[in-house]
Amino acid sequence: MSTEPHLYPGPPAAESPPHRGTPDEPEAARQALIALREEVGKAVIGQDAAVSGLVVALLCRGHALLEGVPGVAKTLLVRALAAALSLETKRLQFTPDLMPGDVTGSLVHDTGTSRFTFREGPVFTNLLLADEINRTPPKTQAALLEAMEEHQVSVDGAPRRLPVPFAVIATQNPIEHEGTYPLPEAQLDRFLLKLTVPLPPRDDEIRMLAHHASGFDPANLDAAGIRPVAGPSQLAVARDAVRAVAVRPDVLAYIVDLARTTRAAPAVALGVSPRGATALLATTRAWAWLSGRGYATPDDVKALARPTLRHRLTLRPEAELEGVTADTVLNQVLATVPVPR
Known part of the structure; x- marks a missing residue:
């Protein structure tokens, strides 16, 4: 899927x-x-x-x-x-x-x-x-x-x-x-x-x-x-x-928390950099505008997190041997980081 x-x-x-x-x-x-x-x-x-x-x-x-x-x-x-x-x-x-x-x-x-x-x-x-x-x-x-x-x-x-x-x-x-x-x-x-x-x-x-x-x-x-x-x-x-497109402070904090959590993931050797977080902010705003809104939501962040961040993760060799992928890590991160209300 x-x-x-x-x-x-x-x-x-x-x-x-x-x-x-x-x-x-x-x-x-x-x-x-x-x-x-x-x-x-x-x-x-x-x-x-x-x-x-x-x-x-x-x-x-x-x-x-x-x-x-x-x-x-x-x-x-x-x-x-x-x-x-x-x-x-x-x-x-x-x-x-x-x-x-x-x-x-x-x-x-x-x-x-x-x-x-x-x-x-x-x-x-x-x-x-x-x-x-x-x-x-x-x-x-x-x-x-x-x-x-x-x-x-x-x-x-x-x-x-x-x-x-x-x-x-x-x-x-x-x-x-x-x-x-x-x-x-x-x-x-x-x-x-x-x-x-x-x-x-x-x-x-x-x-x-x-x-x-x-x-x-x-x-x-x-x-x-x-x-x-x-x-x-x-x-x-x-x-x-x-x-x-307007982005509330709690949505900005959500993007930063996602990026920082990838850096601490056990399977990751190099997590998402601040440039990656900035990229996710940009794609989130574009997605919100295409959806007909003048403001971004956490759901917009979730929608673009994988395609924006998957190539910015460097996995540990032992994790790759076990079949872990960047999307696997991002799925875990999205399920772990609290979503702002």
Whole structure:
């Protein structure tokens, strides 16, 4: 059973107009983002929780790591989301021979002018799909650090700003370890959320096959009928609204208590840092706003605790040998820490 949060409440907008570049009011922006479920569902069936998580990441100006076995539509999910949000997306296949310049871009000598000109890499886009990010060496993984933290890249000492909005959505396979380079803690910490993409339930898998039997082509999203229901202007309005969500002192204390309790857990070698607690605050506010409220509750914290914190825990080797996972620890922490009334 998936531990990801269910899609935010509220009916999807039946007829949201295409994005025309003019800012909408916060409620109109919220309804447009809610309508993403229906649009992405035209191509990807049964992954509402992953859609929710990606929207939360975008609202918080964060990045997301999608983990799932091959064939669960991780790449298709990102492409469909970008199409429904009127955002440019580029896919970069991470391989052992990929170089940092292949990600960020590099200086190229122009024989006509005898000068070096900068050729942009695929990171210059709105949504960068870093496919199988753990298949490339640490040096190339590190090429994304500045982009993810500062939203810029530096080549030959010159910083170059990335487009707005910008987000990295990376994928990795949880079961294949040969030929991979596990992401270091510093890299994992740059991801706001780690979302699990599970195998679909039987009924959803039947619907999926019926979808393909009726002529669905994953390579042609236009034919699937996906239309833009939101765009950069709605996303900007939504981000401002999320920052205005009120959080009571007792909810702030609840977030801190959760983080501090992970540090004392017997199975944990390194618990959630203050940056992790700040990330949980951000995702909690985004979830509250998507739910139609101007204030956050402990239930919002609970809904986002696992995807926000699971990749920020370092387990002791003996605990991993016993089958303990980060979600196991977080379930125990959520059951132990008193919830404010």
